[in-house]
Amino acid sequence: MKAATKFIHAGTEPDPSTGAIMTPIYQTSTYVQSAPGKNQGYEYARSQNPTRKALEEALAVIENGAYGLAFSSGVAATDAVIKLLQPGDEVIAANDMYGGTYRLFTKIFEKFGIGFRYVDTTNVQNIEKAITPKTKLVWLETPTNPLMNITDIAAVAAITKPKKIWLAVDNTFASPYLQNPLDLGADIVMHSSTKYLGGHSDVIQGALIMNDSLLREQLYFIQKSCGAVPGPMDCFLVLRGIKTLHVRMKAHCENGKTIAHWLRKHPKVGKVYWPGFEDHPGYAVAKKQMRDFGGMLSFTLKDDAVDNAMRVLSSTHLFSLAESLGGVESLINHPASMTHASIPREERIKNGLGDSLIRLSIGIEDADDLIADLQHAIG
Numbered sequence: 001m002k003a004a005t006k007f008i009h010a011g012t013e014p015d016p017s018t019g020a021i022m023t024p025i026y027q028t029s030t031y032v033q034s035a036p037g038k039n040q041g042y043e044y045a046r047s048q049n050p051t052r053k054a055l056e057e058a059l060a061v062i063e064n065g066a067y068g069l070a071f072s073s074g075v076a077a078t079d080a081v082i083k084l085l086q087p088g089d090e091v092i093a094a095n096d097m098y099g100g101t102y103r104l105f106t107k108i109f110e111k112f113g114i115g116f117r118y119v120d121t122t123n124v125q126n127i128e129k130a131i132t133p134k135t136k137l138v139w140l141e142t143p144t145n146p147l148m149n150i151t152d153i154a155a156v157a158a159i160t161k162p163k164k165i166w167l168a169v170d171n172t173f174a175s176p177y178l179q180n181p182l183d184l185g186a187d188i189v190m191h192s193s194t195k196y197l198g199g200h201s202d203v204i205q206g207a208l209i210m211n212d213s214l215l216r217e218q219l220y221f222i223q224k225s226c227g228a229v230p231g232p233m234d235c236f237l238v239l240r241g242i243k244t245l246h247v248r249m250k251a252h253c254e255n256g257k258t259i260a261h262w263l264r265k266h267p268k269v270g271k272v273y274w275p276g277f278e279d280h281p282g283y284a285v286a287k288k289q290m291r292d293f294g295g296m297l298s299f300t301l302k303d304d305a306v307d308n309a310m311r312v313l314s315s316t317h318l319f320s321l322a323e324s325l326g327g328v329e330s331l332i333n334h335p336a337s338m339t340h341a342s343i344p345r346e347e348r349i350k351n352g353l354g355d356s357l358i359r360l361s362i363g364i365e366d367a368d369d370l371i372a373d374l375q376h377a378i379g
């Protein structure tokens with residue numbers, strides 16, 4: 001089935017009790033049993049909910065996976081993956097990733113005795129070198145937030161598979177429209193559904209997708225035991241978002257490309273981070289594993305004084321100054337003080353994330369209007 005058909009029909013069956021074409025919002029905490037232990041497959045809504053079930057089936061379909069699980073946020077989905085591990089186990093993670101993931105690993109899980117090694121995963125040899133007998137999981141993000149670094153998922157899977165190390169990929173930036181890590185050998189795909197899957201900046205949610213039934217059992221057990229499940233209304237919103245994912249992503253990619261090229265020609269702009277440039281170090285891999293280059297980009301100004309970046313950040317009108325990404329409306333962000341403030345400054349600078357970096361989530365408004373807004377702000 002082609003993407004457009006898949007995204008619209010994934011997980012959606014007419015409601016068996018009424019024929020409603022859209023999955024109803026089953027706003028209930030429990031289900032009446034006809035006799036003790038006799039139920040229709042639903043006992044208590046932390047464990048099962050029909051709206052969530054429809055969404056979880058949709059998540060599996062759109063990532064070419066066998067199973068999907070929905071969580072109350074992206075970080076709750078990541079949290080569930082790390083809970084597969086035991087004290088003493090080690091994780092190899094990217095040194096340039098979402099600040100909240102780094103915070104979860106260092107501030108929450110390290111104290112439970114799980115070890116994390118951060119490496120530059122764009123060179124897969126760094127992963128190979130960091131593996132020890134204790135390594136149980138490799139955690140990747142590609143493209144990364146906010147520097148748009150690219151890691152070769154298939155090359156990493158070729159290292160982890162024979163060693164029976166799980167490979168998990170945060171696929172939030174690409175979305176399933178552009179990249180499907182399970183097809184490239186990953187064991188688990190993670191999404192902040194808050195971003196492109198929801199697509200309208202009106203919900204917080206996370207997702208995991210996998211092929212292995214044992215892994216699904218373990219993660220489902222964690223989901224119901226720890227309880228970070230999304231409510232049925234939020235599941236409905238993400239199900240609805242998925243129906244237009246392909247149309248929105250096409251527009252995000254088109255606008256992203258137009259604005260990346262425009263910024264690059266602007267005399268006051270320094271470096272533009274966008275994986276669609278042929279001289280981007282990850283271009284060849286991005287071209288191989290992604291269908292297009294997405295709507296996220298970052299840039300610096302030639303005069304990279306922090307004040308200068310701050311002036312641009314507070315001068316746009318269409319681009320709203322806010323955290324998050326992946327909605328239909330454009331956002332502008334200052335990673336150093338906003339999304340990535342939880343990463344210590346020295347660590348940030350060491351990994352190339354400077355104080356004057358500006359990140360854009362390009363929405364699907366008219367590109368001419370977005371350019372006029374940036375032109376006005378950059379001056």
Ligand SMILES: *Cc1c(COP(=O)(O)O)cnc(C)c1O
Pocket residue numbers: 073074075076098100101141145170172173191192193194195204205206324
């Ligand atoms: C937002 C984000 C997360 C965290 O997801 P929440 O839904 O905010 O919990 C994880 N990874 C990436 C790449 C993100 O952008």
